[in-house]
Amino acid sequence: MNSSPGAWMLIFCKPKKTFLFGKRGKRMRKPNLWNLFGGHLNDGETFEEGVVRELDEEAGITPEEHLGNLPGGLPFLQVGQVTGIREMRYFLMVTETEISPELDYEHKAYGWFHFDDLPDNVNRPTDIAINIGLFLKAMNLV
Secondary structure (H helix, E strand, O other), X not given: OOOOOEEEEXXXXXXXXXXXXXXXXXXXXXXXXXXXXXXEOOOOOOHHHXXXXXXXXXXXXXXXXXXXXXXXXXXXXXXXXXXXXOOXXXXXXXXXXXXXXXXXXXXXXXXXXEHHHOOOOEOHHHHHHHHOOHHHHHHHHO
């Protein structure tokens, strides 16, 4: 089991009430699973720095492009944290459109999903986010 800390971004399209997921490529560990964009932190990296780096690397998205969609004009905010074998933090970014990510080699597809139709085959960090109610929390924040 991975014990390194990690950070993931929930990306919510407010007008359509949908969430963005990436689908892992077949050459990746745990292929074909849907997941939030994010992952482990590099040495010396904060959770905020890590989630921004992972989002840019995996999807070509920078939160600063979406300023003003959250209270206080923030580009993103922390919405959850799980501490156990691995510390995991979850952040929320809100968009006004269903943006098209520029996927890296880790992902073969992406999809926008309504809360009532989230994919079943998800990776563990994404499953945890669903089970602790972060998607509902995200919708209620905006």
